[in-house]
Amino acid sequence: MKRWIKWTAGGIGAVVVLVAAAGVLGYRLADRKMARKVDVTVKPVAYVSDAQSLERGKYLFESRGCAECHGVNGGGRVFADDHKGLRFAGPNITPGGVTAAYKPEDWVRTIRHGVKPSGQAAMIMPSEDYNRFTDQDLASLVSYVRSLRSAPGGAAILEFPPPVRILYGFGAIKDAAATIDHSLPPAQPVAAAVNAQHGAYVANMCIGCHGEHLSGGKVPGGPPDWPPAANLTPGEGSAMARYKDVGAFTAMLRSGKRPDGTPIKVMPFESLGKLNDTDTQAVYEFLKSVPARPAGGR
Numbered sequence: 001m002k003r004w005i006k007w008t009a010g011g012i013g014a015v016v017v018l019v020a021a022a023g024v025l026g027y028r029l030a031d032r033k034m035a036r037k038v039d040v041t042v043k044p045v046a047y048v049s050d051a052q053s054l055e056r057g058k059y060l061f062e063s064r065g066c067a068e069c070h071g072v073n074g075g076g077r078v079f080a081d082d083h084k085g086l087r088f089a090g091p092n093i094t095p096g097g098v099t100a101a102y103k104p105e106d107w108v109r110t111i112r113h114g115v116k117p118s119g120q121a122a123m124i125m126p127s128e129d130y131n132r133f134t135d136q137d138l139a140s141l142v143s144y145v146r147s148l149r150s151a152p153g154g155a156a157i158l159e160f161p162p163p164v165r166i167l168y169g170f171g172a173i174k175d176a177a178a179t180i181d182h183s184l185p186p187a188q189p190v191a192a193a194v195n196a197q198h199g200a201y202v203a204n205m206c207i208g209c210h211g212e213h214l215s216g217g218k219v220p221g222g223p224p225d226w227p228p229a230a231n232l233t234p235g236e237g238s239a240m241a242r243y244k245d246v247g248a249f250t251a252m253l254r255s256g257k258r259p260d261g262t263p264i265k266v267m268p269f270e271s272l273g274k275l276n277d278t279d280t281q282a283v284y285e286f287l288k289s290v291p292a293r294p295a296g297g298r
Contacts, residue, residue, distance in 0.1 A: 029169030037119035038177045044104035045135050048143045057144025060137060063274040064205050075151030082225060085161030088124055092153030093145055107142045114176030123158055126208035127176040132187040173220045192278050199286025202279045211298025214290060226266050228296065232287050237295030246284045253280060
């Protein structure tokens with residue numbers, strides 16, 4: 001009996017040592033990944049100053065999720081805080097903020113590729129959502145941000161609890177720079193219209209949470225209490241079954257509630273509610289056209 005207890009205690013001790021060793025290794029791998037240099041060749045996109053482009057840039061900033069992390073004034077804001085060790089805040093990107101010395105190519109590298117001017121990954125920057133921006137839209141967005149008044153605010157806040165950091169170290173959670181195909185050329189302009197082609201362009205803003213194939217699942221790196229992202233394809237467990245027509249879909253984006261009145265958690269409704277009718281209806285047409293996938297496959 002004593003021998004059995006001794007063996008059991010020894011086994012438990014060995015497991016504890018292995019778990020601790022894996023944790024230490026995960027931390028070291030995470031530090032190495034955060035410090036790595038990502039070599040991306042980019043072409044600068046020239047700034048613009050005409051009123052129409054700046055208005056387009058304002059619309060993109062407000063409707064594509066930029067204000068969710070950086071605030072409506074660009075000064076930055078806390079957008080995730082579970083009070084358990086995970087806290088994220090977007091940086092100040094006004095002319096007096098962290099982007100003050102950015103050159104045109106730095107904006108392209110950061111927004112499209114998730115890589116800072118230093119060559120390090122921008123970490124929580126969801127560049128997979130913006131990688132397919134056309135040059136025109138990227139120029140409009142950047143020029144609008146550069147036109148903002150300087151606001152108070154500092155650098156990004158990135159506080160990861162140990163499990164998230166370890167998972168990142170072992171590759172279970174990836175930053176945008178590790179998932180983007182950096183060889184893709186910029187997307188070509190698509191005329192704004194209520195059709196699936198334009199909807200696909202707008203819906204690029206959804207892939208960071210809902211996955212490349214839009215079938216949803218656990219949001220990588222999100223707080224533990226975040227629910228899985230919904231399946232937006234027509235497949236098994238699809239959330240789109242609730243929205244029988246574009247009117248119901250539009251109402252959800254404007255209100256943040258399902259047709260039965262229950263609120264939807266996590267979705268960036270401050271931005272989604274500002275999508276214009278053409279973009280909203282085009283996204284609905286696109287989501288009806290995508291291949292069906294089981295929920296959770298991302």
